[in-house]
Amino acid sequence: xxSIGRTLGRDVLRDIAVTCLAVLFIGLSYGATAIASGxxxxxxxxxxxLVLAGASEFLFIGxxxxxxxxxxxxxxxxxxxxxxxxxxxxxxDITGxDITGxRVTGRGWRRIVGTHxxxxxxxxxxxxxxxxxxxxxxxxxxxxxVLICWPGGAVLGALIGSAVHDTGAFGLDAMFPAVILxxxxxxxxxxxxxxxxxxxxxxxxxxTPFLPAGLPVLLxxxxxxxxxxxxxxxxxxxxxxTPEACATAEADxxxxxADxxxxxADxKSGEQSVGAR
Amino acid sequence: xxxxxxxxxxxxxxxxxxxxxxLSGQLLRARxxxxxxxxxxLEAAAVILLAALVAITALTExxxxxxxxxxxxxxxxxxxxxxxxxxxxxxxxAAATAALLRxxxxx
Numbered sequence: 337x338x339s340i341g342r343t344l345g346r347d348v349l350r351d352i353a354v355t356c357l358a359v360l361f362i363g364l365s366y367g368a369t370a371i372a373s374g375x376x377x378x379x380x381x382x383x384x385x386l387v388l389a390g391a392s393e394f395l396f397i398g399x400x401x402x403x404x405x406x407x408x409x410x411x412x413x414x415x416x417x418x419x420x421x422x423x424x425x426x427x428x429d430i431t432g433x434d435i436t437g438x439r440v441t442g443r444g445w446r447r448i449v450g451t452h453x454x455x456x457x458x459x460x461x462x463x464x465x466x467x468x469x470x471x472x473x474x475x476x477x478x479x480x481x482v483l484i485c486w487p488g489g490a491v492l493g494a495l496i497g498s499a500v501h502d503t504g505a506f507g508l509d510a511m512f513p514a515v516i517l518x519x520x521x522x523x524x525x526x527x528x529x530x531x532x533x534x535x536x537x538x539x540x541x542x543x544t545p546f547l548p549a550g551l552p553v554l555l556x557x558x559x560x561x562x563x564x565x566x567x568x569x570x571x572x573x574x575x576x577x578t579p580e581a582c583a584t585a586e587a588d589x590x591x592x593x594a595d596x597x598x599x600x601a602d603x604k605s606g607e608q609s610v611g612a613r
Numbered sequence: 614x615x616x617x618x619x620x621x622x623x624x625x626x627x628x629x630x631x632x633x634x635x636l637s638g639q640l641l642r643a644r645x646x647x648x649x650x651x652x653x654x655l656e657a658a659a660v661i662l663l664a665a666l667v668a669i670t671a672l673t674e675x676x677x678x679x680x681x682x683x684x685x686x687x688x689x690x691x692x693x694x695x696x697x698x699x700x701x702x703x704x705x706x707a708a709a710t711a712a713l714l715r716x717x718x719x720x
Binding site: 351354388389393396400407409411413417422423426452460505506507508509512513514515516517518519521524529533536537554556557563564 | 616623626627628630631632634635638639641654655657658659660661665667668669670676677679686687691694700701703707708709710711712715716
């Protein structure tokens with residue numbers, strides 16, 4: 337851990353702490369919602385540890401509580417979580433054995449845990465760093481923080497129940513999108529990336545009324561197509577460093593990671609929250 | 614909760630499938646070696662995904678509109694982030710804006 341601290345510096349660590357705190361608040365509403373929907377404590381507790389992807393968990397709870405088949409609810413949740421595949425593609429190898437070191441390949445338990453803590457927040461923080469050691473350290477710090485805060489919040493929320501049910505009153509539902517947006521802003525200063533992101537967001541919004549949760553976000557990927565034609569001329573040599581370092585440097589740091597935690601922000605039921613994590 | 618066995622099966626399916634998504638992207642990436650431009654494109658794709666996620670979580674609830682308070686809060690956060698305000702300020706301003714609007718009766 338100390339090596340993570342040294343690699344990242346205080347500012348990034350503080351931002352990660354703020355993000356994990358926001359995750360904890362959303363976890364509170366998740367736990368409270370699950371209990372209010374008639375689930376025993378172990379359901380949100382186990383889900384939050386084993387699935388570790390908030391939006392899909394909210395959706396699962398909502399569908400089952402509304403009388404839906406749990407297997408159908410799982411498939412809906414998987415649709416929401418499909419974005420983790422492109423996340424894994426976008427990241428350099430950050431789950432390798434040496435958390436802050438230069439090695440690129442990894443095996444063993446670190447890969448197992450590192451894979452599990454991939455979520456919107458950890459990916460976004462990794463993309464926002466300039467070099468591979470920084471990406472790794474940010475990914476692990478945020479990933480492990482979420483691994484503690486999400487289940488911790490969920491269990492706490494389940495225990496205190498309805499006291500935290502109305503998170504909308506505190507504006508907590510605005511936190512998740514604000515966190516992700518703040519972290520991708522540096523990338524959006526690149527004009528082409530901004531145009532593609534706006535186009536992708538528009539496509540996703542237009543599709544939302546008609547498609548099941550999760551699909552609209554994936555559909556946004558069509559916005560990458562125009563970049564395919566234009567990038568080659570732009571993307572040439574950036575000396576030295578790893579491809580990842582170059583990649584982020586250009587855009588000032590990307591930030592993927594949206595697994596989203598926003599679901600449920602308001603904690604009502606079912607179909608609604610599709611958000612994040 | 615009616616059928617515990619079925620619920621557990623659903624939970625296991627969701628957990629295992631999600632892990633498979635998390636793993637498969639990395640395995641693909643390890644298997645194929647991308648030239649730097651492709652690496653950049655993949656990062657751009659991740660940013661596009663995240664931007665879409667921001668739009669959806671800010672503006673929609675289920676298949677409909679989320680109301681004005683939440684997107685207004687996110688917008689305030691976004692403007693502050695664009696002007697390079699500290700991260701903590703961005704996050705708190707977003708939540709506070711949404712909360713105050715709701716307090717004022719805006720939904």
